[in-house]
Amino acid sequence: MKHLKYSLFAVIGLTAGLSLTSVGVVFSQTSNETDRLAGFSSYVEKKMQEWKIPGMAIGVIQNDSVIFLKGFGFRDVDKKLPVTPQTLFGTASISKTFTAATAGILYDEGKLGWNTPIVDYLPDFRMYDEYATFHTNIRDLLSHRTGLSSYSDLMVDVWPHERDEIYKRLRYLKPNLGFREWYQYSNVSFVIAGAIVGKLAGDTWEHFVEKKIFKPLGMTHSNFGLQIENSDDFSYSYKYENGRFVKLPFYTRPAGHPSGGINSSASEMVHWLRLHLNNGQFDKKQVLSPTSLSVIKNPLTFFNYSEEKQWPPTMFASMGWDHQFYSGFHLLSKGGISGFSGYLSFMPQEKIGIIILTNNREALGLTHYLTYSIYDLLLNIKGFSWNKLIDDERPQYEVSSNKSDKKPQAQSEKASYPREKYIGSYEHDAYGKAVVSLENGEMQVKFNTSFIWPLEYCFQSVFKTEYDGATIRFAFSQDTAGNIASLEMEIEGTGFKVVYKRLPDR
Numbered sequence: 001m002k003h004l005k006y007s008l009f010a011v012i013g014l015t016a017g018l019s020l021t022s023v024g025v026v027f028s029q030t031s032n033e034t035d036r037l038a039g040f041s042s043y044v045e046k047k048m049q050e051w052k053i054p055g056m057a058i059g060v061i062q063n064d065s066v067i068f069l070k071g072f073g074f075r076d077v078d079k080k081l082p083v084t085p086q087t088l089f090g091t092a093s094i095s096k097t098f099t100a101a102t103a104g105i106l107y108d109e110g111k112l113g114w115n116t117p118i119v120d121y122l123p124d125f126r127m128y129d130e131y132a133t134f135h136t137n138i139r140d141l142l143s144h145r146t147g148l149s150s151y152s153d154l155m156v157d158v159w160p161h162e163r164d165e166i167y168k169r170l171r172y173l174k175p176n177l178g179f180r181e182w183y184q185y186s187n188v189s190f191v192i193a194g195a196i197v198g199k200l201a202g203d204t205w206e207h208f209v210e211k212k213i214f215k216p217l218g219m220t221h222s223n224f225g226l227q228i229e230n231s232d233d234f235s236y237s238y239k240y241e242n243g244r245f246v247k248l249p250f251y252t253r254p255a256g257h258p259s260g261g262i263n264s265s266a267s268e269m270v271h272w273l274r275l276h277l278n279n280g281q282f283d284k285k286q287v288l289s290p291t292s293l294s295v296i297k298n299p300l301t302f303f304n305y306s307e308e309k310q311w312p313p314t315m316f317a318s319m320g321w322d323h324q325f326y327s328g329f330h331l332l333s334k335g336g337i338s339g340f341s342g343y344l345s346f347m348p349q350e351k352i353g354i355i356i357l358t359n360n361r362e363a364l365g366l367t368h369y370l371t372y373s374i375y376d377l378l379l380n381i382k383g384f385s386w387n388k389l390i391d392d393e394r395p396q397y398e399v400s401s402n403k404s405d406k407k408p409q410a411q412s413e414k415a416s417y418p419r420e421k422y423i424g425s426y427e428h429d430a431y432g433k434a435v436v437s438l439e440n441g442e443m444q445v446k447f448n449t450s451f452i453w454p455l456e457y458c459f460q461s462v463f464k465t466e467y468d469g470a471t472i473r474f475a476f477s478q479d480t481a482g483n484i485a486s487l488e489m490e491i492e493g494t495g496f497k498v499v500y501k502r503l504p505d506r
Contacts, residue, residue, distance in 0.1 A: 036377045037068055044072055044370065051366050051394045052240040055083040055359045057266035060374060061273055063351045068374075069267060075235035075359065077245045085267040088221060088234040089357040092336030094344045095262040096142075097272075098209055099190050100320030102197045103138050104292030105212050111200045114139055114295055121200060126171035132179040133171075138196070140180065141189040142319035143300040147175030151496040153187040155431060156256040158451050163205075163255040167195040172429035176495055183303035183317055187259040190320075194258025205258050216287045217271040222264040225252035234263070235359040237339030240397055248339045260338060266355050273346050273353030276332075297332055297348070299323040326372070327381050333371075335364060343367035352378055362395045369393075417461070417484070419443055422476055426487045426500035434487060434500050445474065 037060070048056060055075050060068035071083035106112035112121070115137050119125045127133045132147065140146050152173050155166050170192060177184060194205040201208045206224050214222055221231060228234045228250065238245045252261065264272075271282060280288035299316030306313060312324035312331070321332045326347075333345035341364035346353035354374055356367040373386045419438060426434045435446045436455070443455040443463065453472070455463040461476040461484075471492040479485040487500040 053360045053363045054238050055235050057357045059266035059270040059355045061353045086233050086265050088228050088231050088263045088265050090338050090340040091262050091264050092260045092338040094334050094336040095260050096190050096320040097334050099258040100142050100296050104288050107292050108289045128174050141193040143317045144183050144186050145180045145301045146189050147177045147179045148186045149176040150185050155188050163195045169430045183301045190259035217282050219268040222268050224257050224261045228263040237359050269355040277351050337364050343371050425503040428500045
């Protein structure tokens with residue numbers, strides 16, 4: 001999708017069309033607000049069918065009143081269980097808005113300063129660069145300006161280190177840009193922020209969120225990671241393949257919860273929006289101070305410019321949020337994608353907030369376009385047809401053939417050495433271990449005992465694998481004695497390269 005940036009290593013969760021039911025309720029402060037959304041439910045159902053989306057939940061608030069709250073489609077396709085406003089979805093990167101709030105709460109408690117270097121609180125905190133070590137503060141981590149590339153997220157997504165271990169390995173993670181030089185989306189920086197929050201709070205990040213946010217906001221069913229299956233009302237994630245829905249296994253990396261591990265529902269995320277639209281208050285309880293909320297919303301890093309009429313001309317990163325101007329209105333938003341996808345946004349001056357959650361990765365674009373459509377309806381903005389863009393950019397699904405297009409390798413195509421030469425353990429200080437082995441006569445690489453990729457021979461000492469649409473190459477190098485000394489991993493078409501040194505054989 002040309003307008004939206006997808007994370008390379010997000011776990012796939014596509015989806016599909018079927019006959020849709022809608023379950024929910026609509027509350028309204030004025031009939032005018034309801035009138036403007038009249039017919040919107042049937043429009044959503046139609047677009048879900050066209051985009052092949054099994055389930056969706058939408059919540060809209062205006063002037064502290066819920067004016068729209070509804071579930072569409074199915075949370076369990078096989079059992080035909082409907083989505084309700086209470087259905088739990090994975091929120092993916094929307095979780096980052098909660099991590100920013102935990103930092104704000106620590107500021108309110110006098111435990112964290114926005115501009116104070118992290119090393120002042122945690123003497124063992126180290127970045128790769130000495131200057132960054134003594135100047136990195138919580139603002140840098142939460143606004144994607146540390147210099148760490150998106151591919152540093154492999155520490156979380158592929159190599160399942162514990163959060164504290166990621167925090168300690170940060171010193172070995174070489175950035176690809178200078179400190180505060182430019183915006184680069186980074187999940188690992190939020191994982192580190194979560195580790196810091198836990199250390200300063202004397203608790204885990206998860207417990208801190210439960211105690212300081214979920215409980216005061218009445219978010220009694222929201223939880224983390226695989227806890228989603230403990231609920232009586234949760235959605236599976238799906239992809240659409242060969243004309244049918246395929247249920248996906250739940251994917252989680254507990255260390256990554258501060259960057260993308262919260263599960264929640266439309267009905268409870270509406271509470272989260274109310275807090276942001278009421279200066280940190282919820283039901284007369286001050287959960288987050290107005291000062292902290294203002295600092296969190298403040299734009300820090302520019303990252304996008306567009307001349308297209310329908311899009312905000314410029315976008316900035318706030319802490320955990322994206323800050324933009326839409327048709328002259330301040331708009332803060334955050335999208336999330338994993339096996340699920342969703343979009344959370346609010347206009348502070350207009351007192352409008354919208355949450356859209358889905359159980360399909362391919363729905364991310366649709367959640368954006370539907371959100372802008374709702375703002376247009378409520379604010380009577382005219383002049384652009386989101387419907388056309390929705391139609392133009394809906395996913396084009398193909399039916400795969402059972403015949404393989406892969407040509408058998410010629411007998412003459414052999415690696416530089418017998419494959420046994422490559423077998424062994426390799427290590428990188430930041431990413432950990434990679435073990436190359438032979439299984440059933442085929443080479444594979446296993447990372448930290450849990451993540452396995454098959455290796456297909458290319459030429460000489462180069463192999464490759466395909467993962468989430470990317471080609472990843474592995475090149476083995478030898479020392480002057482002719483022994484295999486290292487393994488270089490490169491993601492094709494990117495600047496990401498990392499070298500693993502071979503460990504002595506036992």
